Amino acid sequence: MIDYKSSAKDIIRFVGTKENINKVIHCSTRLRFTLNDFDKVDLDELKKVTGVMGAIIAAGQCQVIVGNNVVEMFDAVHEELGNLSGNPETSQKQKMKPGAVFLDFLIGVFQPLIPAIAGGGMLKSILLLFSAFGWMSTTSSTYNVLNLIGSAPLVFLPLLVGFTTAQKLNVNPVVAMSAVAALLLPDMTTALTKGATFFGMGITNITYASQVFPAILCVLLYSVLERILTKYSPKAIRIFFVPLVALTITVPITLLFLGPAGYVFGEEFTKVIFFFYSHFGFIATALLAGLLPLLVSLGMHKAFIPYAVAQVSTTAGEPLYLPASIGHNFAESGVCFAVALRTRDKNLRATAISAAISAFFGITEPALYGITLQNKRALGSVMAAGAIGGGLVGFFGVKAFVAVGPGIASMTMFASKADSNNLLWAFVGMAVTMIISFVVGLFTWKDRPEAIEVAEEKIKMHKIGAVRLASPVTGKVEPISQVSDSVFSSGVLGDGIAIIPKEGKLFAPIDGKIAMIYETKHALGMTTVDGIEILFHIGIDTVKMNGKGFKLHVKQGQNVKKGELLMEFDISQISNEGYDPTVMMIVTDNKQQEVEFPAIIA
Template identity: 30%
Template sequence: MGRYDQLSHFIIENVGGKDNIIGVTHCMTRLRFTLNDYSLVNATKLKENNEIATAQKAGGQYQVVIGTHVGDVYNEILDKIGSGKTMEADEKKGVLNSIIQIITKVITPILGVLLASGLIQGLLMILTFTGLVQETDGAHIILNAMGQAIFSFFPVILGYTSAKAFKLDPAIGIIIGAITIFPGLTESLAGGEVMMTLFEGSFIATPVYQTFFGIPIMFPEMGYGSTVIPIIFIVFIASKINQFLKKKIPSVMAFTLVPFLTILITLPISLLIIGPITNLLSELISNSVSTLYGISSIFTSFIVALVYQPLVILGLHWPLITLGLQNFGIHGFDYILPTLFTASFAQTAVVAAVYFKTKSRAQKEIAIPALISALFCIIEPAIYGVTLPVKKRFAFSMIGGAIGGTFISVLGANMYAGVVGIFGFVSFLNPDGSYSGLIISIIGVAISMIISFLLTYFTFDEKIESGSEETVRRDNSGLGEVVIASPLKGKVTKLENATDSAFANGLLGKGILFYPEGNQVVAPFDGEITTIFPTGHAVGMTSTDGLELLIHVGKDTVRLEGEYFKKLKAQGDFVKKGEPIIEFDLKALKEANVTIETPVVMTNSDQYTDILMTDADFIDYSGELMSVQLKSERENVSIGDLTEERGSLV
């Protein structure tokens, strides 16, 4: 049961029930329903609910205004009515940003248990290393299962979260994930008697052990366990096939037939595509590394160390691990794994830098267990919880890891055992008694950590700079006054003159109404963009003093689906006062007969002693728009604390 379970159920019931809803979307503060029969709406009950600011029919939709936590309520409504009724506008993103956002969206629901599993594995390593627990002990068996379960069944878990992300029945996602790691599947499809060899004679020669109705099956030698990208890709394909089938199959037959055909079509197609791609890339990586080491060990060491962390995300790091293990068997030592040894420490350093710089309590709570796990070479929590969501952090970890790993390799420090993480230093001790490799490894790790830490620390973009006389004025009483600058240029009037009753009645907070004459929204203060709507027509910000401001350009501009708007910043960005956030084509908006009135509202205005609005009729960018009298107990509240207290603007 979600936090807004009762409210979401109440809203569904009073807009005419689940069957009356054709579709639903939301903007910054309101749910927007497209209904079969608007006469079934119980407007009186909706307006009487204390959790609903107002409800009205406008813009061809029925709008229920509930405030800036609308995204959470929207998600719970979708869970009840079915994700197929969403009408969310798609946000245009670059390919890399889209991939990272999808991965983050899929991993976020399990981040807590991912961190917990990493800590359990770290605890088990300590107990084993100190001799308190033996590998044959029952305690070791149980703790190992507790720590490894999430990784052993990763495709099943990600099948569920991917299905939620792609609006597919989660049960289908779970089954798809389970099929990819079905017991004996990998051994049967990637082992046994060779039926044929594809690309025989080439460096990508691939043995085939089974066929699917005559089609060669190129199943990855390591299977799909602990991988991320393959299962996300398979579930994405399944969601598209599922949507197509739902449109074509009559509802009376859909309950069984749609899941049946979705699974039957998806898995063979996906596995016959992903398997060959995975095998081809694995062979390319393995052969390229072997060849390049013969040409230039320094260059190859740097490249291998640089790409190792992205390969972990793609599940393509196994060829490197395999080469290292082969070297142990042939030579008794290995020169490849030392270049990868620094990766977990680089991740640790980046997470540590984020911990020391961030003001967000929520980010700190994620960083601590991620840091501990990374020390034991369990880097998934660090990657998915801290570094990957912010691309430059991940890049800094790659750079630091590559430089330190290259240093270790160039100085000839080999590993004599496959121990990793903080206990892995003992692997550099030569059986002949030499400990020079140990010293080199310590220096190499230090280099990686220092570089990664400093790059992250000094480029961190959540710089909290308070005390600026231009922005904040303090007096000796311990109270203070914050001046909010104008985010727009244009005529201003009282908010009560807005044609939108939710804003006019102050239901969303105190503020002022603009009739813009410029073409930008700029930052009204130093702070964080807590949300920016995909269509670019609205933005929510939180200042370093905890002020929460909503800027909504035009009335019902969400229906334009982003046309005439261009986002210059992204959610989570820290901006300085006066920095442009959104551009819009004012002339085109007017020609489209859009009401351009733009409310600027402080959504947490009830938490402050007094708010004084400008008495000017016209104001330019960064002019003094309003001043806010702070309460002394709120002066030291951080953005992270406020986000946790009130819920981020979504």
């Protein structure tokens, strides 16, 4: 069980302490830190923090990959940090390359939009599926109300973009949204249709609903004006003077120049992507699906979000990035299931199963950082299977209509009123990708030599000497390296064994004296007649149980004989409270004598 408070403190320390942090947000699997000085980050130590699966510096952020526990970890970090408003922004942006600054800006603007867009889009796609099966009529009032609810995030997307852009630029979000709202006024739309002018200058007729780039340019101009006006306006009138002047200038300039420029930019940006798709077809989808593991690991896949959001806001659908994600997401899942079946490392198996399930539901970071990027064979399998799956959905022209990561629960994102086969081919692509990735993973996976060596230690004596220790607990004996707590598995405390207990009784493995008993009763130490020091630790993180479920039968300083009952512990209570009941016996000091442990059986 993860101690989020302790891990949060470590994370903050290794990103350069609180003073180095300007902002922290989270996505579905990562904590994203905006920092003053990235040179202060210790990535190696970050990766060792309990609950952290990986850490990278990409897209102008320090990204700490946590996986499914990201919300709990974020809450702990946020509580530990408190108020960050006092941290001045230094030259952080100057240390970033222009491309990284641009990508960081895009992520800051579009990442917070995904839940609303995905929620509304999924509602619309589910309604479409219900109507296709005849479960709900498209002419019913209930259908229309729910459909309008689903449409709201996309219709008013400029307002949402205005809010997130203002947050990213640290300006007043309410006033910024007011500037964008002026573009969406029904009367403004009517005026533009009739050929409105401003001081004799014609205003281009553009429908701003569902547009993103005009809203971004609008708020960028507003942010500049707000800072200038705030700096030079008298404090007594600042509360109304700054919004008054800023709105009066921002909205007309947006209508005359920035709005049309943003509209054209969005159109041309989409045309560039469609150029590759139209010229290379399914090959482009296959190539993108195969490269997505690398793009996601670098955070570069976020550059596709503006395009994807813009496309799903139309009836045409998005034919490249989200369909290619079918190949990547389900390839990650299939390979992880294969690894879980093939590996002899129980810790890796547990990680692989969890990662496979997450990827199956569209969250690939646990699989990517827990399995794929750490093993070349797994990475190759994912890229190969992903390319085949991506190519297949690209060949059949599958399109997405919701901006969310493809997973088993979100496959209705491919439901199309115009093409009933679109969803079918999406499922075919999913199934083919899963099967190929699983089979390829089964045949290509090989445990690392050290893992094989440990797993094949059947009935083998783990020897470091001649003083023989019996097993202190009835149960399955395993290598200490298999324990999920790195303090024990790393051997830093000493050599030893782990026992998965069948009975909640701890016996003396040899004659000796009880040297120490922890206050919480979960651990005790003894010294043999030869002076060898032994530590018994019952369970992992069981110190938090504060002695509940433990019953001592000895006292500190008491002499004991081999086989004498030292302690009783309730295995069920330990497990029910969420802790691992594995018992560790560690020789912390062998006094340079030879010691022989019980047999390890894999």
